[in-house]
Amino acid sequence: MSPAVEFRAVSVIAPQGRTRLENISLSVDAGTTTVLLGRSGSGKTTLLRTVNRMVVPTQGEVLVNGTPNSGADLISLRRGIGYVIQETGLFPHFSVERNVGIVLEAEGAPSARRIQKSHALLAAVGLDPATFAARLPHQLSGGQRQRVGVARALAADPSILLMDEPFGALDPLTRGEMQDMLRDLLARLKKTVLLVTHDLNEALYLGDRIALLSEGKLSAALTPHQFLASDRPDVKAYIDAVQRGAQVARQ
Amino acid sequence: MTSTFFARYGSEIATLTVEHIWLTAAAMLLSTAIAIPVGIWLTRTPRWANPVIGIANVLQTIPSLAMFGFLLPLPWLGERAARIAIIALTAYALLPILRNTYAGIRAIDPSVIEVARALGLTDTQRLFKVELPLAASLILAGLRTATVTCIGIATIAAAVGAGGLGELIFRGVASVDNRLVLAGAVPAALLALAADALLGLLERRFRVRA
Numbered sequence: 001m002s003p004a005v006e007f008r009a010v011s012v013i014a015p016q017g018r019t020r021l022e023n024i025s026l027s028v029d030a031g032t033t034t035v036l037l038g039r040s041g042s043g044k045t046t047l048l049r050t051v052n053r054m055v056v057p058t059q060g061e062v063l064v065n066g067t068p069n070s071g072a073d074l075i076s077l078r079r080g081i082g083y084v085i086q087e088t089g090l091f092p093h094f095s096v097e098r099n100v101g102i103v104l105e106a107e108g109a110p111s112a113r114r115i116q117k118s119h120a121l122l123a124a125v126g127l128d129p130a131t132f133a134a135r136l137p138h139q140l141s142g143g144q145r146q147r148v149g150v151a152r153a154l155a156a157d158p159s160i161l162l163m164d165e166p167f168g169a170l171d172p173l174t175r176g177e178m179q180d181m182l183r184d185l186l187a188r189l190k191k192t193v194l195l196v197t198h199d200l201n202e203a204l205y206l207g208d209r210i211a212l213l214s215e216g217k218l219s220a221a222l223t224p225h226q227f228l229a230s231d232r233p234d235v236k237a238y239i240d241a242v243q244r245g246a247q248v249a250r251q
Numbered sequence: 252m253t254s255t256f257f258a259r260y261g262s263e264i265a266t267l268t269v270e271h272i273w274l275t276a277a278a279m280l281l282s283t284a285i286a287i288p289v290g291i292w293l294t295r296t297p298r299w300a301n302p303v304i305g306i307a308n309v310l311q312t313i314p315s316l317a318m319f320g321f322l323l324p325l326p327w328l329g330e331r332a333a334r335i336a337i338i339a340l341t342a343y344a345l346l347p348i349l350r351n352t353y354a355g356i357r358a359i360d361p362s363v364i365e366v367a368r369a370l371g372l373t374d375t376q377r378l379f380k381v382e383l384p385l386a387a388s389l390i391l392a393g394l395r396t397a398t399v400t401c402i403g404i405a406t407i408a409a410a411v412g413a414g415g416l417g418e419l420i421f422r423g424v425a426s427v428d429n430r431l432v433l434a435g436a437v438p439a440a441l442l443a444l445a446a447d448a449l450l451g452l453l454e455r456r457f458r459v460r461a
Contacts, residue, residue, distance in 0.1 A: 054369055078371030079371035080371075083369040085366065089360070091363060091385075093459045106373070152370075
């Protein structure tokens with residue numbers, strides 16, 4: 001089976017000359033969740049954005065479902081890949097229902113199908129369509145907005161889902177609920193997911209594999225189990241940094 | 252006395268008011284047709300924004316009487332005073348519409364634009380489904396400023412014989428007849444207020460809560 005996403009020696013050099021990604025090779029199997037973990041500025045978002053060509057690699061290539069994405073039609077490439085970001089980017093002038101159905105609308109799907117699909121997806125992310133479909137984004141809580149963001153990303157049935165700190169702005173309890181929702185959803189839908197986070201717990205909870213980035217380089221790609229057991233200094237540093245509070249409190 | 256005044260000037264006031272509305276409306280249509288597309292283009296090529304908005308800015312600083320004077324000797328324009336008036340008013344209306352179109356689109360939350368691109372909306376879809384609706388309120392605010400300004404400046408157009416309510420004002424000033432001045436000024440002010448209220452209403456309707 002060919003990987004759903006494959007990075008081949010990807011480098012990204014910013015116009016000012018700063019290297020943002022250096023020679024990254026990684027392949028992501030279909031139907032699995034790979035978490036891109038790392039501190040701010042490590043390049044994880046940049047790597048994620050090369051998949052739908054929001055960022056174009058300076059060197060190397062990215063294969064999506066076996067073909068280099070540089071040759072693909074940009075619009076259809078992007079419509080085939082779901083995208084969720086921390087700020088949600090919900091269209092503030094669209095109802096929840098229209099937000100969810102926007103990709104179908106862009107494709108010219110009939111409105112009956114858009115409505116049916118968006119209601120089904122709202123239900124799937126835990127929002128009752130009867131209550132929420134007609135609401136505007138400003139009438140939702142942060143967690144509800146993220147649910148709508150996830151539903152929108154799934155509307156065109158993409159096989160790949162890109163998520164950039166999707167729950168980063170939420171409080172820990174809401175964040176936990178969202179992680180549960182996503183885990184259930186992914187278990188059913190079998191999507192290939194690339195998820196960016198700096199939250200180790202989130203990475204361990206959701207990831208089949210964790211790719212640790214630091215300063216634009218891929219320093220490790222491990223399963224959660226391997227990650228926790230690893231004696232690599234950069235991995236251990238990450239784990240220790242997260243556990244500082246608990247360690248101090250215990251003493 | 253008032254009734255005899257209106258009996259004498261009533262129909263002229265009405266005709267000149269219609270002329271005034273025509274001059275302003277024609278100028279607004281023309282300037283909107285120029286400024287909105289140019290404003291959109293500037294959001295795509297921001298390095299041109301400062302020079303182009305600068306030119307519109309300079310146009311607006313030209314004293315209106317001088318602007319009408321400059322246009323008078325132009326061959327094609329000079330024959331028809333109304334054309335001069337419409338061109339001059341168009342020039343004045345450009346800046347507020349242009350600036351607000353540019354600023355309105357640039358002010359949209361970058362994450363909304365980012366998602367529109369990443370979800371695979373085409374440039375045209377992004378413009379018409381996302382950018383213009385979200386900038387509409389600010390664009391209308393520019394249109395409102397431009398309209399109110401133009402209704403005022405249009406009174407000067409009478410100086411080059413373009414008609415409009417300025418006729419009565421100039422005649423009133425020349426013959427030291429305040430009633431005649433007011434017969435021009437009051438309807439012009441009412442027109443400005445009505446345009447302001449109407450466009451203000453529209454502007455609020457299009458406002459989007461973030």
